[in-house]
Amino acid sequence: MPISIYDPFHTPGGALKRLPLLKAAVTFIAAVCLCLCGLLYLQLEQSRRHDVESARIASATLTRAMAQQAQDTFLQADLVLASLIDWIQIDGFGPAVQPRLQQTFARRVQSLEQLHGLFLFDKHGHWVVTSFENLHRGAGVADREYFVFHQQNASLIAHIGPAIRSRQNGEWIIPVSRRLNDQDGNFQGVLMAGIKMSYFERFFKSFSLDEQGEMALALSDGTLLARRPFDEGRIGHPLAQENIYNHALAGGMSGDALIRSAIDGVVRLYGHQHLQAYPLVVTAAMSEESILAGWHDRAFQSSLIVGLVVLGICLFGWVFVRQVRNSEKIEADLRKAQEALALIATHDSLTGLANRRLFERALDIEFGRGARQRSPLSLIMLDIDFFKHYNDAYGHVAGDHCLAEVAKVLKSCCHRKADLAVRYGGEEFAVLLPDTNLAGAMALAEQIRRSVIDKHITHSGSPTGYLTVSLGCYAFVPSSLDSIEVFIQRADAALYQAKHGGRNRVAVLSTEGGLDTLARSDR
Numbered sequence: 001m002p003i004s005i006y007d008p009f010h011t012p013g014g015a016l017k018r019l020p021l022l023k024a025a026v027t028f029i030a031a032v033c034l035c036l037c038g039l040l041y042l043q044l045e046q047s048r049r050h051d052v053e054s055a056r057i058a059s060a061t062l063t064r065a066m067a068q069q070a071q072d073t074f075l076q077a078d079l080v081l082a083s084l085i086d087w088i089q090i091d092g093f094g095p096a097v098q099p100r101l102q103q104t105f106a107r108r109v110q111s112l113e114q115l116h117g118l119f120l121f122d123k124h125g126h127w128v129v130t131s132f133e134n135l136h137r138g139a140g141v142a143d144r145e146y147f148v149f150h151q152q153n154a155s156l157i158a159h160i161g162p163a164i165r166s167r168q169n170g171e172w173i174i175p176v177s178r179r180l181n182d183q184d185g186n187f188q189g190v191l192m193a194g195i196k197m198s199y200f201e202r203f204f205k206s207f208s209l210d211e212q213g214e215m216a217l218a219l220s221d222g223t224l225l226a227r228r229p230f231d232e233g234r235i236g237h238p239l240a241q242e243n244i245y246n247h248a249l250a251g252g253m254s255g256d257a258l259i260r261s262a263i264d265g266v267v268r269l270y271g272h273q274h275l276q277a278y279p280l281v282v283t284a285a286m287s288e289e290s291i292l293a294g295w296h297d298r299a300f301q302s303s304l305i306v307g308l309v310v311l312g313i314c315l316f317g318w319v320f321v322r323q324v325r326n327s328e329k330i331e332a333d334l335r336k337a338q339e340a341l342a343l344i345a346t347h348d349s350l351t352g353l354a355n356r357r358l359f360e361r362a363l364d365i366e367f368g369r370g371a372r373q374r375s376p377l378s379l380i381m382l383d384i385d386f387f388k389h390y391n392d393a394y395g396h397v398a399g400d401h402c403l404a405e406v407a408k409v410l411k412s413c414c415h416r417k418a419d420l421a422v423r424y425g426g427e428e429f430a431v432l433l434p435d436t437n438l439a440g441a442m443a444l445a446e447q448i449r450r451s452v453i454d455k456h457i458t459h460s461g462s463p464t465g466y467l468t469v470s471l472g473c474y475a476f477v478p479s480s481l482d483s484i485e486v487f488i489q490r491a492d493a494a495l496y497q498a499k500h501g502g503r504n505r506v507a508v509l510s511t512e513g514g515l516d517t518l519a520r521s522d523r
Contacts, residue, residue: 022324029317033310040306044299048292052258052269055291059256059271059284062207066282067273069203070217073114074176074278077193078158080108081178084118085191088180093120093189098129105131116166116173116194120180121147123189136168141190150179150190160278163197163225163235172197172235174225197226197235204228210290212266220279258288348423350400351407359422359430363484366434370478378433378441378475379487381495382448385468385503387427389461402457402467403427409451413444430491438475438508445471445506453504468504470495 084104091097105118109131120129125142127135141147146161153159161175173194180189204215205228215228224234256271268285275281346358354362370377384390384406391399403423410421410429420432431448433441449469457467472494474487490509498507 022321022328025317025320025324029313029320032313036306036310036313040302044295044302047298048295051292051295055269055286056256056271059269059286060254060273062284063254063271063273063282065207066203066215066217066284067275070200070280070282071275071277073195073199074158074160074275074280076112077115077176077195078178080112080115080118081158081176081191081193084108085178085180088120088191089183093122093128101129102131102133105129106133114195114199116171116196117168119168119192119194121190121192123151123187125190128189130168132168138167141167144175146175146177146192147190150177151187153179154185155179156181158278160219160225160280162219162223166194172232174200200226201228201230207284209284210287212268212287212289214268214283214285216283218281218283220274220281225280348407351404351423353407353410353421353423353429356422356424359420359424359432360484362420362432363487366432367478367482367484367487370434371480371482374477375435376437376475376477377487378436378438378473379491380431380433380441380445380448380471380473381424381488381491382429382431382445382469382471383495383499384427385470385499386459386461390459390467393460405455405457406452406467406469409448409455413448413451428495433475436475438473441473441475442506442508445473449504449506464504470498470503471506472496472498472509473506474509 087104088101093101101120105120109115109117115131118131119127119141121141122128125140125144125147127137127140130136144161144164146159149159149161156179159177159179161177163172163174165171166173173196175192175194177190177192179187180191182188200217204226207215209215209228216224217226218224227234253276254271254273256269258267259270260267267288269288269291270283270285272281272283346355346361347353348355366377369375384402387399387402390402394402406429407421407423410431414421414431418434422430422432424430431444433444436444449471452467452469455467459465459467462468472491474491474494476482476487478487494507494509497509498505501507
């Protein structure tokens with residue numbers, strides 16, 4: 001029968017459970033560290049987006065400035081061409097007017113710094129008049145893209161062609177040209193203004209740009225006209241492989257995108273702006289590395305600070321966890337010590353059976369339960385026969401061994417958890433049997449008596465030559481009027497009857513108060 005022992009660590013009522021402090025501490029520390037890392041991530045992501053957005057605004061401003069400058073540059077050249085076209089169509093370009101045309105061309109070139117020169121070609125592509133004093137006498141320009149365009153198209157608007165090297169002096173120029181017609185509308189020649197590529201290079205250099213940044217002026221089909229940094233090998237070639245030009249053609253008049261360059265693999269923020277008056281597009285690109293340079297510094301500093309804080313929390317948590325583990329170990333040791341003390345306080349150290357203190361507590365409990373449930377309660381008292389003679393003959397050490405052997409018999413015979421075997425004092429033992437009537441108590445007593453005999457413990461002081469026990473049984477249904485002391489006295493009286501009747505037997509005290517002795521002995 002399980003007997004409740006007072007436990008100072010037990011929660012009163014059993015309704016509340018002690019918190020798993022170690023798990024709670026580890027969970028809390030992990031949650032704090034995760035929250036710090038999450039907040040760091042959110043802060044860094046917000047800062048990164050802010051830097052990229054600032055770069056987008058700067059890129060849009062830069063491309064608008066570039067587009068405005070490019071448009072003004074080409075518009076000025078176009079206005080010069082338009083005014084000269086009107087004059088030439090009125091006066092023609094015969095030998096008589098060519099000296100005056102040359103001077104006019106020269107003055108117009110001097111007035112616009114972006115102009116390399118002005119050139120007039122006849123319908124066969126031959127040189128007629130230029131802004132240079134010495135007329136070029138080499139091959140004509142019938143093979144040039146701009147000349148073929150005007151030869152095949154009747155449009156009178158300005159045409160901007162791919163960048164070329166001037167056959168006048170080999171300088172890179174961007175041709176802006178217009179078609180000349182006679183009075184009948186037939187193709188008469190081409191008037192071309194060459195814009196210096198170096199003019200755009202100087203303009204591009206006026207902007208602050210990182211080492212991996214790029215600026216470019218291109219035709220709407222992606223053909224490169226001018227670029228920073230300058231790369232002669234790419235001038236005049238289509239750049240359809242560059243993702244930004246596909247993006248610029250598919251998008252609106254302006255826009256931006258983070259794109260990895262197909263040329264050098266660098267990720268850049270490309271901004272583009274189409275010119276309103278001409279089929280041109282300008283692009284400006286800042287490398288992602290330069291855009292996020294400040295962000296990387298802040299990210300490193302913030303991560304370092306948060307890392308140190310997390311490290312400090314982890315170190316504190318490690319110390320705390322160790323303290324908790326030590327406390328739990330101490331608590332476990334205290335529990336073990338308390339259990340050991342409880343065992344010492346309620347059990348006999350020699351036999352391991354319950355002592356009288358636990359026996360009395362069990363009687364209180366079982367008396368109350370028996371009274372409530374009207375169930376019988378039995379008690380067996382037993383005593384080792386001639387134990388004093390045994391001690392005298394074999395010594396106290398052997399006597400202790402003998403007591404331990406009898407205790408083993410009691411433990412082996414008490415099969416139910418509710419049964420309680422007790423060392424009552426000296427060589428006297430008791431067995432408390434809840435919910436057991438007298439017949440059950442007598443059967444168990446007889447089993448104990450025979451089991452002791454079966455041990456074959458030699459006892460020269462006993463008439464039988466071996467160790468035996470005498471047992472007394474008493475059973476009744478307790479009530480609130482009954483006394484525990486009387487209950488024990490009656491079982492003890494039955495024991496004395498068994499001893500006075502010759503020992504090695506079981507005696508029973510009937511409920512009427514008389515003694516009935518079962519003369520059961522091995523004879």
